Amino acid sequence: MSLHSNSQPTHDIDHTSPSEMKKMNETPQIIDQQPPLRTIIKWLTGITRPVHAPLLVSAMFRIVTLTLDIALFAVAGGGLVAIIHNDARVWPVFVSLAVIAVVKAGAAYFEQFSGHYVAFKALELLRTHIFSHLWPKAPAVMQHSKSGDILASITRDVDRIEVFYAHTFAPIVGAFIVPLVVVPAAASLAGWDMLWMVALCVALSLLVVPALGSRMAFKATRQTLAIRRELTHHVTDSVSGVNEVVGYGLENQRITELDAIETRLRASAVKPRAAMGARRALNIVLMLVSTASVMALGIWYHYDPVSIAAIATGTLRLFEGPRGVEDAVGYLDHSFASARRLWEICHSREAVIDGPEDYAPTSAPTVTWDNVSYDYLKADGSIAGFGVKNVSITVPARSHTVIVGVSGSGKSTIVQLLMRYDNPSSGIITLDGVPVQRYQLDSLRRKMVLVSQKSQLLHTDIRTNVTLGRPDATDQQVWHVLKMAGIESEIQRMPDELHTQVGEQGQHLSGGQIQRLALARALLMEPAVLVLDEFTAHLHTQLEDKIRDNLAAHYSDMTIIEITHRLEAVKTADQVVLMDEGHVVKTTVPSSQTTPPS
Numbered sequence: 001m002s003l004h005s006n007s008q009p010t011h012d013i014d015h016t017s018p019s020e021m022k023k024m025n026e027t028p029q030i031i032d033q034q035p036p037l038r039t040i041i042k043w044l045t046g047i048t049r050p051v052h053a054p055l056l057v058s059a060m061f062r063i064v065t066l067t068l069d070i071a072l073f074a075v076a077g078g079g080l081v082a083i084i085h086n087d088a089r090v091w092p093v094f095v096s097l098a099v100i101a102v103v104k105a106g107a108a109y110f111e112q113f114s115g116h117y118v119a120f121k122a123l124e125l126l127r128t129h130i131f132s133h134l135w136p137k138a139p140a141v142m143q144h145s146k147s148g149d150i151l152a153s154i155t156r157d158v159d160r161i162e163v164f165y166a167h168t169f170a171p172i173v174g175a176f177i178v179p180l181v182v183v184p185a186a187a188s189l190a191g192w193d194m195l196w197m198v199a200l201c202v203a204l205s206l207l208v209v210p211a212l213g214s215r216m217a218f219k220a221t222r223q224t225l226a227i228r229r230e231l232t233h234h235v236t237d238s239v240s241g242v243n244e245v246v247g248y249g250l251e252n253q254r255i256t257e258l259d260a261i262e263t264r265l266r267a268s269a270v271k272p273r274a275a276m277g278a279r280r281a282l283n284i285v286l287m288l289v290s291t292a293s294v295m296a297l298g299i300w301y302h303y304d305p306v307s308i309a310a311i312a313t314g315t316l317r318l319f320e321g322p323r324g325v326e327d328a329v330g331y332l333d334h335s336f337a338s339a340r341r342l343w344e345i346c347h348s349r350e351a352v353i354d355g356p357e358d359y360a361p362t363s364a365p366t367v368t369w370d371n372v373s374y375d376y377l378k379a380d381g382s383i384a385g386f387g388v389k390n391v392s393i394t395v396p397a398r399s400h401t402v403i404v405g406v407s408g409s410g411k412s413t414i415v416q417l418l419m420r421y422d423n424p425s426s427g428i429i430t431l432d433g434v435p436v437q438r439y440q441l442d443s444l445r446r447k448m449v450l451v452s453q454k455s456q457l458l459h460t461d462i463r464t465n466v467t468l469g470r471p472d473a474t475d476q477q478v479w480h481v482l483k484m485a486g487i488e489s490e491i492q493r494m495p496d497e498l499h500t501q502v503g504e505q506g507q508h509l510s511g512g513q514i515q516r517l518a519l520a521r522a523l524l525m526e527p528a529v530l531v532l533d534e535f536t537a538h539l540h541t542q543l544e545d546k547i548r549d550n551l552a553a554h555y556s557d558m559t560i561i562e563i564t565h566r567l568e569a570v571k572t573a574d575q576v577v578l579m580d581e582g583h584v585v586k587t588t589v590p591s592s593q594t595t596p597p598s
Helices: 018-025 037-047 049-085 090-137 149-167 169-190 196-207 214-240 242-247 251-300 305-318 320-347 411-418 441-447 462-466 475-484 488-492 511-524 541-554 567-572
Strands: 002-004 367-377 383-395 400-404 426-431 448-451 529-533 559-564 575-580 583-589
Touching: 037 049, 037 090, 037 320, 049 090, 049 169, 049 305, 049 320, 090 149, 090 320, 149 169, 149 320, 169 196, 169 305, 169 320, 196 251, 196 305, 196 320, 214 242, 214 251, 214 320, 242 251, 251 305, 251 320, 305 320, 367 411, 383 400, 383 411, 383 575, 383 583, 400 411, 400 567, 411 529, 411 559, 441 448, 448 511, 462 475, 462 511, 475 488, 475 511, 475 541, 511 529, 511 541, 541 567
Parallel strands: 400 559, 400 575, 448 529, 529 559
Antiparallel strands: 002 583, 367 383, 367 426, 575 583
8 A cells, every 4th residue: 555645735726716715615604683573574574475465354354253243242232121121122133133143154254264365375485485595505504403493493483473374463453443443433322421431441451451561471482482492402302312312321311301491491481371361361351341331331321221231242342352462462472483583594694605607527527625624613603613624635536535434533524515515614625626616506416416324215116216316217227226226136026116115214115225225316317426425334245345346347437435434445445535533644545456454
């Protein structure tokens, strides 16, 4: 074996100044500044503009429903007193009640129908918007987020915002408009002597009560949602790492930690609930005061009993609107807190920016890492630790380079930087001397394909999974790459062959079969650079050797970079790079294809 120096390789980097490279390597962080509520609302209403018209229709039917609800009680109360006191006929009262009830039921139906249309359409608009902003940030956004954060945001947070459209807007509009119409209308018929206290109580219920404890509730809700996310992380980590938790006897510790989080969650969640309970009690008191004042003032000013009964019973339902505001305030704190998190996700800058040029190589390139370093960052942008430091590696075109090292040595980090999952903190990565930042991400990843240790399969058949990157491939091409990946005969023995369902996350296949399908998927794309990250972790030695022989015989025109900790992989390598603790220890070219490095 001949040992090569680890000095920096020399190559020409076209049209790229040091200042440009520094700008290319900058990794933007999530925006920390909290936007004002007005900004959040403007952004949210901009996304959901198509549902505004049906939302107004829903609010209109809500107004009709509330008005008829008051009329129904007023006619019932006044009609009953008229029948008893004035010996009035029964059937006109019953007919009036029946007509009002039928119209009210129709208005309630259309309110619900339009409201649910708005809800489902808002879900579609919001989730589409969130996904459209997440795709350009992937996969870096997953590396900079805690487990479950993104999933929680695009599911529960969006659901909470949908509640605002389905159960908040229309009730609030109806709660303010109906009293402004009904109370003056009743006063024009019966006079303000009996209704001034009702007007005062409704004003207090609409303008004062909703504000009581609202600021505290908003703050407590944001804290509650943050603790719930922490709880989600803890449960997710415990479930996904159940083997380690049980293996190391940490069950009691994890349960104790979970109890502590739940205690904090309970203490935080009780504050807005207490505020909601206080607001509800005040509204009930105001309703009772209003009803009692109508009866007392009506008797004091000698109003006829029918008017007193009609207005008193109608007043009981007048506060149905303010009660909707009370419920809406309880929804608003959750909705706005969720909207704020989604705003932050959507407005965080992309960690990796598209380059201006299309990557369309005519042959396999030389890949170079030139003095590359990468620091792991915390959410606030501070450095948590380094991944690799001053790494310099040159992989010649059409060669097979194996990068070996123990777990945590930085092997996977450098290939993720090559794939542009993130930008290096310093240094440069080039393809034939051109920085990878100059290329469009889609074109780059079509010609540079990664097969990772934990490959993902869709819940569909084998053929669809293999042709993900090349859906127009023929069956002949699919069978060829399956043969190269050493899985052809196994699939042929399956009852449905290429149409065999793999199950959710490939549960119907073994780990080795999943890895080989991922390799076949990569080979089908005919990349210029094939990156293999522990792709034989679940394979036995004979099968591993067979696959390597197939790669050497049929794909010699590719630049192959293999990441592994198994020394058996270096037997057929053109170059071996040994890494440890984020550094390149040595680079060797085997003098014999059968002798692994010591």
